[in-house]
Amino acid sequence: MLKLESTDHRLVQQVYDLKPNKQQIRSIRNIWKAIQNKKQMEEQIEILKHRIHSNCLPPAFNLLDYLLDKKLTRSKQSTTDDNDNKQQTILNARRLKKIGRFKYDLLELSIAAAEDKVRYYDKIAKKEEKKLIMITDKLKKQNSSSDTFKQLMAAIEVRQKQMIERADYITQQKMKSFFDKAPTSQDNTMDTDGTIISLSNEQLLIINKGLKFIPPCQSRFFYKEPIEKIIDQEYKWLHTENCKNLTNYTFLTNDTRATNFFSEMKILLQQLHTKPLSKKLKANARYIYEMIKSMQRKLRKANIAVGQTDKSKLFFFIDTQEYEEKITNYMNKTNAYREITSGICPLADDLHLVILLLDHLHERNEITNEQYKQMYPNLKTLELAHIYFNLKVLKPEISVRPIVASINAPARLICSFLDQLLTSMYNYVTKDITFINSIDLIQKLKQYEQKRYLTSTTLFVIFVVTDLYTMIPRDGAISALRRFCNKYSVNGKIGNLKVETIIKLASVVLDTNSFAYKDKYYRQIKGGAMGSPFTMFLANIYMLEWEQKLIQH
Template sequence: MLSNARKYIPPCQSRFRHQPIKEIANAEYKTVLSSVEQCLKNNKMSITDQRATQSFTDLERIIHDLYCKRLPHKLYRRARPYQELTSDYCPLADILHATTSILDYFVKKNVITTAKRDKLLPNLEKRELPYLYPLPKIHKLGIPIRPIVSALYAPVNLISKFLYKLLSPIYLQVAYETTVINNIDLVRKLQNYTADGHLTSTTKFITADVENLYTMIPREGGIDALLRFLEKYSKHGKIGPFSIDMIMKMARLILDTNYFAYINKYYKQTRGGAMGSAFTQVYANIYMLEWEQNLIEHQASKNEIYGRYIDDIFMTTSESYDVITAVLQQAQKQDVNIKINPIISNSVNFLDITITNTNGQLTTSIYHKPTADPYYLPYKSDHPHSIHRNIPYTALVRAARLCSNLHDFHRERLRIHVSLLLNSYRPHFISNHFQRFFQVHKADVLYKYFDESTYSQLHRQLLYQTSKREREEQAMKNDPVLFPPVLQQRPWNQRLIWWKKHYQSPGSEANRIQLRFIPRTNRSLQNYLIRKKPSKHKTAPLHQHQTTILLHTTQMETSPPQKNVANK
């Protein structure tokens, strides 16, 4: 119900309104309440019963807390990596200068071209200091908060993405066996584990979450781990044309400029990387790779599974509870910065699947978080009709891949059916495309009857069907160390060529078509609860004459003189 809150809050509206905060909160509550009540009425639900009244009370409290409360003190205690700057000086200009200097150095060394340098430079008209905002995780009970640093227009943002694309293919090549790519990848690993006879009636599953992965990495420890990784897996001290020293310069630039604004103050992150920076993910993965080696070796010696998806660890074990607990405790002693909270059981939830061992029989099914909304793209949206047609089909494909038995598959099919009805899909439309799924995969009998043998074949066929991403990875035959994909020319893009031909050419008839922008997702309470962005004078306070000089210089270098054109 609460997912129908408004999508967007105008930045800093409390700054240019003269109303008290409580009045603003009351106005926002009334706006959201009207939307929620209309949603309930449309779905023939009461807006006066006890459940609705309690929900409205909770909604009012959440909105008032959003406006009137600061971040919890508990979160500040967890935020040891964040150091408040004592001065009111914004470091944006210094970061911009450091970014330009390192790119000029690469051009001078003939490592990148001038055109590539220009692509890695920030947009001077939009450049700003990153800012922190707390992202409420409404899919979890208690609505905990994840601190996100928005660095979309930060000077080092493009370098961060570039370094991520440079290093991540190498990391995935090195840690392929122990990296969980997605749900399907884990189910495949479990199926192979079972087929090899390693699953017994005593086998247990272990899940563990690494606490604060992105912010727990010590500065020097992380840099040293990255250096050892580069020295071990580079060729002749290089990755593509970049020497180890050049890569370390980029990494230090990103980590040393981890500044952000929050509530009219400036902070610097002294540990780990920003949650919102692309480089942080591969940086954390490389740091974890060293720590997990002993666990990987222990699991391999016992023919057990070890896998990690970013900060989520999954393991299998047939050892006693005391033995495996001692192994995990020993792993935690290796590095005081890494803390995990393991769960050992015959049935666990990992990512979006439930994994169960029932007397040596493995079952997997789709796991739905208790607070998850039954949401699909609404049928009334303005998206192309082909997208709506594919939603029931792809939902059943996902269910057949992840559900190992027919009973769980049919239960998931019913859930999909109800969810689609709630999103305004017609019953006849849903039935037709469900039938299309079974006809395409030659499993029509499953639409009406319980045939375990037929479903087992369907499940295995879809589970091991290669995805588009896997086909692209298999087609990439070049060594990512010698020929980094980020430096390779992109394949021919038919849609881009079509767009340039029909929309960018001056005489195109398509130029008269009026474009209509539509939201990609439904309005979300999560979007509504995000704290507002700091004012522009805190995130982009470069002196006006500095900005003018930089823009004027860029225009002189890249643009020919133009005649004045009157504004329409």
């Protein structure tokens, strides 16, 4: 460090020995100051990023936990009932999750602010450099000898490089000082007042990272298959996807370059999967693997269900029995699903209906050959849809939202086709009565004000439709679709499709809404499947018609 300090002093002296004028000195100082500030910001960013990566939050963040823990301790003393304890545990889990997420959001905001400052100081440095060059160029014209000016610019640049080197060295030393000997966090086990699970701080931090967290070296620890099988599976998938891309861009997949590429790709996969891990990486990966396995055992033992919260990337923790009760209550309340009591998988019947309709439309020239191919099911990847439920934690009463995963279902490609065909038309029709985002809302409010629609007596009315996708009657949705298409069609057609053809395609989508859940088969008899691209459009036109009738009255 002393060596760096002495070198810095010497380089500064060399610049001043070249006797720059006052304007040059001012620019030089501004450049150096901007670089110094920039490096300080970069140091802060490096430390903050390392805090996030190493789960080592600033000590000041613990104050929030301490204050909330005191309040919770007081509330716990007054609760002895088991139900109260259970509710308290759920609240504690939510508190930990939200506080943890809040802390990391604060760090990310700090990083973003520091990055803005880095860009700001970088602009200042570049601006002053241009200014210095302009001043120097003017002096060159007045003085024929340019060697002095070249020496000055070189001396300034050398000092800048030394400043960067010095700042990087200081950052490295701080990182070692801050983190290499940082104490490891202790197990933060909840006490018996309402405790269901006990997770360590490290485990809670992994949970707080949500879906962004990726365990390292998964193929070495998490998969039971032989490494050769994993390599072969990954290669086949990459080969298939790349062949699709090459075909789309009219490249031959058996071309010499393509063959060499695939060969090198397989070699690379083998190298990546078989390359020995460093001791540090292996130890860290094994530690995380064992920690995750420990979490799974604890959650399983406590009978806790884990899933993704609705409209967020965070996890929820809930008692499995309570979770199942919420799902059962939802299915009973909506009456949108009917169990297929025969126990026979409906996939074959759904596929038959889809193919039968497409063949019929194709034979009657109601759809083109290209459209037929576009909507025809992919028999290689065909599978029955399945349903899962996310918790809607933002609602006052926590309920569930059903998501039907139907990406490989028989009618999925018809859904995508109808969505592409009709959604753009819907967006155009409703562009004047739809708020795209908050900016659009403000602009439209200004327009209303200019037209004197917006007055002190104007009322804003909001309607919230509960379980919209599963509450729309099937016949009502089809009728609304027919009226919408008839109203905005040209000569009874949308594109090259007749309105009745669109209705037939939409009907088969609704008729084949089948899925599996807990070793049983179900068919959706009301509304559309949430998760299907066509369902949103269908719900939108149904609500559009309802809203227009309401406005008229």
